[in-house]
Amino acid sequence: MAKLPKSPLQQLDAAHHLHPFTDSQALHHKGARVIERGEGVYLWDADGNRILDAMAGLWCVNLGYGREELVQAAEQQLRRLPYYNLFFQTTHPRATELAATLATLLPGDMEHVFFTGSGSECNDTVVRMVRHYWAEQGRPERNTIISRHNAYHGSTLAGASLGGMKPMHAQGGLPLPGIVHIDQPYYFGEGGGQSPHQFGLQRARQLEQKILELGPDKVAAFIGEPIQGAGGVIIPPDSYWPEIQRICRQYDILLVMDEVICGFGRTGHWFASEHYGLQPDLLCMAKGITSGYIPLGAVAVGSRVAAGLIKGGEFFHGFTYSGHPVACAVALANIAVMQQERLVARVHDDIGPYLQREWASLSSHPLVGETRGLGLLAALELVADKSDNRRFDEDVGAGVICREHCFELGLVMRAVGDTMIISPPLVIGRAEVDELITRARQALDLTYQTLMN
Numbered sequence: 001m002a003k004l005p006k007s008p009l010q011q012l013d014a015a016h017h018l019h020p021f022t023d024s025q026a027l028h029h030k031g032a033r034v035i036e037r038g039e040g041v042y043l044w045d046a047d048g049n050r051i052l053d054a055m056a057g058l059w060c061v062n063l064g065y066g067r068e069e070l071v072q073a074a075e076q077q078l079r080r081l082p083y084y085n086l087f088f089q090t091t092h093p094r095a096t097e098l099a100a101t102l103a104t105l106l107p108g109d110m111e112h113v114f115f116t117g118s119g120s121e122c123n124d125t126v127v128r129m130v131r132h133y134w135a136e137q138g139r140p141e142r143n144t145i146i147s148r149h150n151a152y153h154g155s156t157l158a159g160a161s162l163g164g165m166k167p168m169h170a171q172g173g174l175p176l177p178g179i180v181h182i183d184q185p186y187y188f189g190e191g192g193g194q195s196p197h198q199f200g201l202q203r204a205r206q207l208e209q210k211i212l213e214l215g216p217d218k219v220a221a222f223i224g225e226p227i228q229g230a231g232g233v234i235i236p237p238d239s240y241w242p243e244i245q246r247i248c249r250q251y252d253i254l255l256v257m258d259e260v261i262c263g264f265g266r267t268g269h270w271f272a273s274e275h276y277g278l279q280p281d282l283l284c285m286a287k288g289i290t291s292g293y294i295p296l297g298a299v300a301v302g303s304r305v306a307a308g309l310i311k312g313g314e315f316f317h318g319f320t321y322s323g324h325p326v327a328c329a330v331a332l333a334n335i336a337v338m339q340q341e342r343l344v345a346r347v348h349d350d351i352g353p354y355l356q357r358e359w360a361s362l363s364s365h366p367l368v369g370e371t372r373g374l375g376l377l378a379a380l381e382l383v384a385d386k387s388d389n390r391r392f393d394e395d396v397g398a399g400v401i402c403r404e405h406c407f408e409l410g411l412v413m414r415a416v417g418d419t420m421i422i423s424p425p426l427v428i429g430r431a432e433v434d435e436l437i438t439r440a441r442q443a444l445d446l447t448y449q450t451l452m453n
């Protein structure tokens, strides 16, 4: 693609703005992609190009762009009470209403929530909360948390430590002490000839091995995403989660589900814990809770930990913007729209199966080694040779090539290595799914031409 001169905005941006998760040198060379406007599942860039956003922003714009209900809710709350905090024995109506509403949607015995401003803050909260809980039980030595390689739990010190992203750990000496990792249940990449069932059990039993290696009375909790999102939409074999839950119960380890992506209808359930038959002790949510219109996170707390915390005196933890009233008002409006439009059932019974069927048709493409998905999450694996699913050398950058072709064709699809992933708004229509698949196929064709020449 010919390199165009940078616009004044791109020049300003390069001069003053350091971007998250961005190679700044490459950005300064090219100029940032400028997104100006959104409506439904579409974005418009500064050149007027219409782009189908198959990632719902960063997995969050579940109701799509431009929802007047959410705008109204924010506006009304800004006028009435734009800010107050929840510290020192205080609440405001929207925080209390949202906590009570979430309790009706959450799995099992989760009746309490602790508000934060983001997914990362949820996971920082989890680390402090589970350690505080065990200390209050007279077991302060139960402080190690087990997570997984290639997990994503956010970008703060605790979030990045719980996460298992090697490049993140390499910058700044992470993980923090007391956080250890086991292998991920990534069948396509690491299944090594076992059946999916066997592989799922084997990866789950690494948790048991790790618990025994550390000593069961040293372990506070296990944390995992039901489906790893940023790691590449990794859907574990069905044998995996039940075995993890069994092991957590056997050794009295708290089970923490990070549902920052999977929550709020993404998998066709309010929470993916329901899909996998899990009753976690703690559950993290953010992203879809407000459809990304405004930052908010919450940690749901099951009865056991809640009882401990309530008895345990003051928990010296919280954020200025924990349960911000405008964010809570938007979350309440977001949930109300989801209920009115029956979006969770729609993902489960209608648009989810439709998308999965169409997405699976891409598996016939010569570059595609596997397609997989659940609800409105999906992934495909780019391979150099379909006969044995041999992958491209890393320095080929097949995923990035495909992603750039998608952009040129007006489609946002994300690349994780050579795994292409999507997570479109829950409101996407059938014709829009068809357009997504058509463009994805065109992008695969162009990627094929680029790579085979």
Ligand SMILES: *Cc1c(COP(=O)(O)O)cnc(C)c1O
Residues within 6 Å of the ligand: 117, 118, 119, 120, 121, 123, 152, 153, 154, 155, 225, 229, 230, 258, 259, 260, 261, 286, 287
């Ligand atoms: C995005 C994400 C986070 C971090 O959320 P932020 O709001 O970016 O801090 C944590 N966990 C999971 C599973 C995520 O996908």
